[in-house]
Amino acid sequence: MAITTHDTSALADVSGPRALRADAQRNRQRLIEAAHAAFQQHGADASLDDIARVAGVGSGTLYRHFPTRQALLAAVSEDAIAALLVHGKQLCEAPDAGAAMHEWFSALVVHITTFDGFADELRKGMEDEHSELHGACMAMGASFDILLRRAQEAGAVRSDVEPTDVRRLVHAVAHATEGLPDRAQAADRLLRMLLDGLRSR
Amino acid sequence: MAITTHDTSALADVSGPRALRADAQRNRQRLIEAAHAAFQQHGADASLDDIARVAGVGSGTLYRHFPTRQALLAAVSEDAIAALLVHGKQLCEAPDAGAAMHEWFSALVVHITTFDGFADELRKGMEDEHSELHGACMAMGASFDILLRRAQEAGAVRSDVEPTDVRRLVHAVAHATEGLPDRAQAADRLLRMLLDGLRSR
DNA sequence: CCATAAACGGGGACAGTCTCCGTATATGCT
DNA sequence: AGCATATACGGAGACTGTCCCCGTTTATGG
Numbered sequence: 001m002a003i004t005t006h007d008t009s010a011l012a013d014v015s016g017p018r019a020l021r022a023d024a025q026r027n028r029q030r031l032i033e034a035a036h037a038a039f040q041q042h043g044a045d046a047s048l049d050d051i052a053r054v055a056g057v058g059s060g061t062l063y064r065h066f067p068t069r070q071a072l073l074a075a076v077s078e079d080a081i082a083a084l085l086v087h088g089k090q091l092c093e094a095p096d097a098g099a100a101m102h103e104w105f106s107a108l109v110v111h112i113t114t115f116d117g118f119a120d121e122l123r124k125g126m127e128d129e130h131s132e133l134h135g136a137c138m139a140m141g142a143s144f145d146i147l148l149r150r151a152q153e154a155g156a157v158r159s160d161v162e163p164t165d166v167r168r169l170v171h172a173v174a175h176a177t178e179g180l181p182d183r184a185q186a187a188d189r190l191l192r193m194l195l196d197g198l199r200s201r
Numbered sequence: 202m203a204i205t206t207h208d209t210s211a212l213a214d215v216s217g218p219r220a221l222r223a224d225a226q227r228n229r230q231r232l233i234e235a236a237h238a239a240f241q242q243h244g245a246d247a248s249l250d251d252i253a254r255v256a257g258v259g260s261g262t263l264y265r266h267f268p269t270r271q272a273l274l275a276a277v278s279e280d281a282i283a284a285l286l287v288h289g290k291q292l293c294e295a296p297d298a299g300a301a302m303h304e305w306f307s308a309l310v311v312h313i314t315t316f317d318g319f320a321d322e323l324r325k326g327m328e329d330e331h332s333e334l335h336g337a338c339m340a341m342g343a344s345f346d347i348l349l350r351r352a353q354e355a356g357a358v359r360s361d362v363e364p365t366d367v368r369r370l371v372h373a374v375a376h377a378t379e380g381l382p383d384r385a386q387a388a389d390r391l392l393r394m395l396l397d398g399l400r401s402r
Numbered sequence: 403c404c405a406t407a408a409a410c411g412g413g414g415a416c417a418g419t420c421t422c423c424g425t426a427t428a429t430g431c432t
Numbered sequence: 433a434g435c436a437t438a439t440a441c442g443g444a445g446a447c448t449g450t451c452c453c454c455g456t457t458t459a460t461g462g
Contacts, residue, residue: 023410059452061411176370425440
C-alpha cells in the first residue's frame with residue numbers, strides 16, 4: 001500500500017468530470033441520433049429500450065448516459081434550444097417590439113411542435129426542479145418574458161396580463177395542435193388569433 | 202336435432218341486448234364508483250387493475266364491462282356530460298348570446314378539468330371515431346358551435362374565426378391549467394383572457 | 403504491455419394492460 | 433322447487449415498457 005508516486009487523489013478536481021472514453025462518446029452520439037429518429041417517428045414517448053436497440057447498445061448503456069427520458073430529450077434538442085435562445089437574444093434588439101415578440105413566439109411554437117408529446121414533456125420540465133429539461137425551460141421562459149415585457153412597454157400588448165399566463169396560453173396553443181395533419185399552419189393560425197386578442201386597445 | 206318448440210332463433214331481435222344480469226349490474230356500478238374515486242385521486246391514467254381490485258372484481262370483469270379506458274371514462278362522466286348538454290340547451294335561449302357562450306364555455310372548462318389527464322382523453326375521443334367518448338365529444342362540440350355562432354351573429358365575437366379553432370383554444374386553456382394548485386381560478390382567468398381577445402372590435 | 407478505471411450489456415424485477423378459458427351463478431322454464 | 437343454460441366471473445399469464453444490477457469487457461496511460 002506504499003505510495004510510490006505523487007498522491008494526487010486529494011487534489012481538488014478542477015477540470016470537472018474527465019472527458020468520456022472514446023467508446024462512450026460514440027455510444028452517446030448514436031443514442032442521440034437513434035432517439036431523434038424515434039421521437040420524430042413515434043413521438044416523445046417512444047420506447048427507450050427500442051432506441052437503445054436501434055443505437056446498437058444495451059439498455060443499461062442508454063440509462064447510464066441518460067437517466068431519464070427528459071435527459072435524452074434535452075440532449076436531442078440541445079442544439080435547437082441553443083439556436084432558439086440566440087434568436088431570442090437578437091430579437092431583443094429589434095426595433096418593433098411587438099413584431100419581435102410575435103416572431104420569437106412563432107419560433108418557440110415551432111420548436112415545441114417538433115415531435116408529438118414534446119409539449120407535455122416541456123411542461124413537466126418547467127415544473128420539476130430536478131428535470132434535465134428544467135434549465136432549458138427556465139432559459140426559454142426568461143427569453144419569453146423579456147420579449148413580452150418589451151412588447152407591453154411598447155404598447156403592443158395589453159399591460160394587464162401576467163407573463164406566466166401568456167406563457168401558459170402560448171404553450172397551450174402548441175399543445176392544441178398535437179396530431180393535426182397541418183400542424184404548422186394550425187399552430188400559426190391559433191397563435192395569431194391569441195396574440196391578436198392580446199393587443200392593447 | 203329435432204325442433205320441438207317454436208324456433209324463435211331467427212326472429213329479429215327487437216328489444217336490443219337484454220338487460221344485464223343482477224350481479225353484472227352491481228359490478229358495473231361498483232366499477233364506476235371505484236373508477237370515479239381513482240380518477241379523482243390519480244388522474245385519468247389511474248391503474249385499471251387497481252380500480253378492479255378496489256371495486257372487488259377481477260380485471261376480466263372490468264374489461265368486459267369497459268373494453269377501454271375511454272369507455273370507463275365515458276361511463277364515469279356520463280351524468281356530468283348530460284347535465285352540461287342540458288345547460289347548453291337552456292343557454293341557447295338566453296337573451297345575451299355573448300354572456301351565454303361565456304357561461305357555457307366556463308362550465309365546459311370546469312368539466313374538462315374534473316380530473317388530471319381528462320383533457321387529453323377528450324381530445325383523443327374527439328379525433329377517434331371509435332372511441333366510446335366520441336359521441337359525447339361530438340355532442341359537446343355541437344353545443345359549443347351553436348353557442349359560438351350565436352355569439353358571432355349577435356356581434357359579441359369576431360366573425361372571422363372558425364369554431365374548430367376556438368374549440369381547440371378553449372380546450373387548450375383547460376389543458377394548460379393541468380396540475381396547478383389553483384386550477385379553477387387559473388382556468389377562469391385564462392378563459393377570460395382568451396374570450397376577451399375574441400370580441401368584435 | 404499491463405493494471406485498472408471506465409463503460410458495456412442484457413438478464414430480470416416490477417408495473418401496467420388486456421385476454422383467455424375453466425368455473426360459478428342468476429334466471430326462466432317446467 | 434329443481435334444472436338447464438346463457439351469462440358473467442376471476443385471476444393466471446402473455447406481453448410491453450421501464451429501469452437497475454452486477455459480472456464481463458475494453459480503452460487508456462504509465
